[in-house]
Amino acid sequence: MYKFEEDKLIKEIKEKNPKLILLQLPEGLKKEAFNLVSLIKKNTNSEVIVSGEPCWGACDIALDEAKNLKADLIILYGHAPFMKINFPILYIEARYETSIEFLIKKSLKELKDYQKIGLVCSVQHMHQLETAKKILQENNKEIFIPPKKGFAFYPGQVLGCEYNGLKLIKDKFDAILVIGNDFHALGAALAIPKKVILIDPFNKEVYSMDKKRDLIIRQRIIAINKVKNSRRIGIIIDNKPGQHFGSAYHIKNKLENMEKEVVLLSMNEITDDKLVNLYNIESFIETACPRISVEDYSRFSKPVINYREALVVINDLTFDELFEQGIV
Numbered sequence: 001m002y003k004f005e006e007d008k009l010i011k012e013i014k015e016k017n018p019k020l021i022l023l024q025l026p027e028g029l030k031k032e033a034f035n036l037v038s039l040i041k042k043n044t045n046s047e048v049i050v051s052g053e054p055c056w057g058a059c060d061i062a063l064d065e066a067k068n069l070k071a072d073l074i075i076l077y078g079h080a081p082f083m084k085i086n087f088p089i090l091y092i093e094a095r096y097e098t099s100i101e102f103l104i105k106k107s108l109k110e111l112k113d114y115q116k117i118g119l120v121c122s123v124q125h126m127h128q129l130e131t132a133k134k135i136l137q138e139n140n141k142e143i144f145i146p147p148k149k150g151f152a153f154y155p156g157q158v159l160g161c162e163y164n165g166l167k168l169i170k171d172k173f174d175a176i177l178v179i180g181n182d183f184h185a186l187g188a189a190l191a192i193p194k195k196v197i198l199i200d201p202f203n204k205e206v207y208s209m210d211k212k213r214d215l216i217i218r219q220r221i222i223a224i225n226k227v228k229n230s231r232r233i234g235i236i237i238d239n240k241p242g243q244h245f246g247s248a249y250h251i252k253n254k255l256e257n258m259e260k261e262v263v264l265l266s267m268n269e270i271t272d273d274k275l276v277n278l279y280n281i282e283s284f285i286e287t288a289c290p291r292i293s294v295e296d297y298s299r300f301s302k303p304v305i306n307y308r309e310a311l312v313v314i315n316d317l318t319f320d321e322l323f324e325q326g327i328v
């Protein structure tokens with residue numbers, strides 16, 4: 001169902017003529033590694049190394065890995081450009097090819113009480129945004145597609161950490177329709193306190209994010225309060241070039257003024273075993289991907305919150321302001 005754009009892949013490699021390619025695939029597409037390597041080797045003179053490291057998002061560019069291996073091109077599947085990187089990168093978005101018309105029609109039932117709809121999608125579904133808009137308009141809905149903003153490469157695109165386009169126009173709509181997966185729809189629900197409906201073309205489902213949002217908000221309040229009550233707090237700075245959200249030093253200075261003991265930590269991947277080893281640090285603030293603390297809540301045995309949540313701990317925001325302005 002994914003479009004691997006083999007012609008574009010080979011054409012671009014021939015033009016760039018790299019000696020060594022580092023191929024990065026998201027976890028769900030890693031099974032295609034062998035086929036893609038075979039295709040490249042059959043049609044070009046380039047050698048390919050597949051990165052076996054996780055690739056969690058468009059931010060997760062294996063720059064150090066490529067430099068250490070002396071690769072001269074990174075090919076990143078499944079993502080659009082995210083930020084400026086001073087290294088040759090070929091992005092192939094891997095659009096998802098399936099009809100979603102029946103799912104859009106199904107979403108009308110969930111949207112029956114809402115007339116003004118903010119419409120967004122993940123990069124895999126950018127080509128379906130206009131179809132969705134047309135069907136919804138034919139059913140008397142007023143559609144608002146947000147402008148390109150922040151890390152989004154296209155108008156209407158959302159990432160798990162990027163909803164600023166939607167936030168810009170949030171007064172125009174009453175509900176949000178997300179074409180993508182649960183991760184993107186939950187992000188929208190945590191960014192903007194309005195009705196969010198997911199169209200999931202992969203699992204062929206349509207559902208509201210209300211219940212999941214309520215559960216996550218309860219979890220976040222618990223985690224934030226635990227960090228508030230900690231004496232010794234670790235602030236995690238991520239080494240990935242695309243995962244720097246907010247200022248670790250701003251948080252550190254404010255916490256120290258509140259008589260907390262603070263340790264700055266550097267990590268590539270934030271995992272529970274690393275946090276457990278830091279046994280005398282009670283809780284953590286991660287300034288990496290803002291979704292790590294949310295998605296891995298049940299995996300962490302110590303409280304972990306993201307940068308925006310830490311603003312409540314240092315009294316820059318109240319809980320109400322955080323949930324109104326968004327956890328992501």
Ligand code: SF4
Nearest residue numbers: 056057059160161289
């Ligand atoms: S920072 Fe997190 S949500 Fe944003 S692109 Fe990276 S992995 Fe996805």
